[in-house]
Every structure is written in structure tokens, then in C-alpha cells.
Amino acid sequence: AQSVTQLDSQVPVFEEAPVELRCNYSSSVSVYLFWYVQYPNQGLQLLLKYLSGSTLVKGINGFEAEFNKSQTSFHLRKPSVHISDTAEYFCAVSPTGTASKLTFGTGTRLQVTL
């Protein structure tokens, strides 16, 4: 079984500041890693994913994440946030490479203010 820990339930940040949302996972097998974003009153949509290869993954809207196998982490970063980035962000892992066993973290609420 796998698990995902998002230690920060809320992250407040000023517009144009950098941000990092933390994600750590636990699994007895190799995993694929995902970040999904949920804007207010909407379903989730994929930001980026790591399957293999380069550990630095770039996604939509200027976000990127780095897979660190030794620290079992997949932190999400953006160098300069915008008001429109205000949303809930979910880290997720899958051991099989398909969606059937996707396990989500509890989410991090990113609140961007002026």
C-alpha cells in the first residue's frame, strides 16, 4: 500500500512571491507521481506528472516539481505566483502506472493575496 503526506494544509503567499508545496510519499514499490489542482467549485485537473526520466518535471501554468527518490518527495514549486493560482493542490501516487490505485494526499490550500 502507498500513502501520501501533504504536511501543509494551507499556504498563504503574496502575489509574485515564490512558493513550494510539499509532498512526501511512502510505498514499497516504485511509483508514478502526480500533482492535481482544484480551482473553486471545479473538479481536479492534472498539473504535472512524473513517470520516469528527468527528475525535474514541468507542468502547466509555470509549475514544476522535482522527484527525489532518496527523500521520497515530490515538492511542487512556482517562482512567481499569481492571484489566479489560488486553489487546492493535491499530490497523488500510483504504484502500477494506471489510475486504478491512485492515492491522494489531503491537499494544500494555496491562498495568493496582493
Added chain:
Amino acid sequence: EAQVTQNPRYLITVTGKKLTVTCSQNMNHEYMSWYRQDPGLGLRQIYYSMNVEVTDKGDVPEGYKVSRKEKRNFPLILESPSPNQTSLYFCASSGLGLGEKLFFGSGTQLSVL
């Protein structure tokens, strides 16, 4: 437009009154799944289906039923809803390729009184 459609968007019901939340996708996806989202708990999988007539339990299946008679539809059935099933529900679908992304519906906010 590729989409997952859930209905209704909001639903208020009373304890014990059977209800069905519908989910339909137009992408010919094999995989479909139901999640519930609760504050502080993130998304938890209720049931999933790998293809027509193939369904399996997720992490929190108690009190729910599903069926997959057609590839595009995956309804969620609560035969006797209880207040602890008050939650935000999401349907999702994807293909079966490695690491394929999930497409999510807009959600159904259910309140059981």
C-alpha cells in the same frame, strides 16, 4: 469537447431515501472511478471500474453501489443514505495507458439530513 458529466450538481435528501448520482464520459475511456472529498481527508476512492461489467471496491465502499453496463456511464447508488455520506463526490475517467491522467467531473455536493 472531452468531458465527464455528473448530475446533479447539488442534492439534498433525507436519511434512507435511495438516490443515484449519474456519471457519463465521452472519451471512450475504459477506466472510471468515484471519489468522495471531505475536509482534511482529501479524496478517497469509493469504487472503480476497469471496463464494462468490471467493478471493484476502493478504500471506502461501504454504503455505496455502482454498475457499469455501458462503457460511457458509471452511476453511483446510495440505497439507504445516512448523514455520514454527506460529502462532495467526484467521478473520474481515464484510459488504461501507463500514467494516464484522470479527467474529473465538476462534482456533486450531497447533503443527507
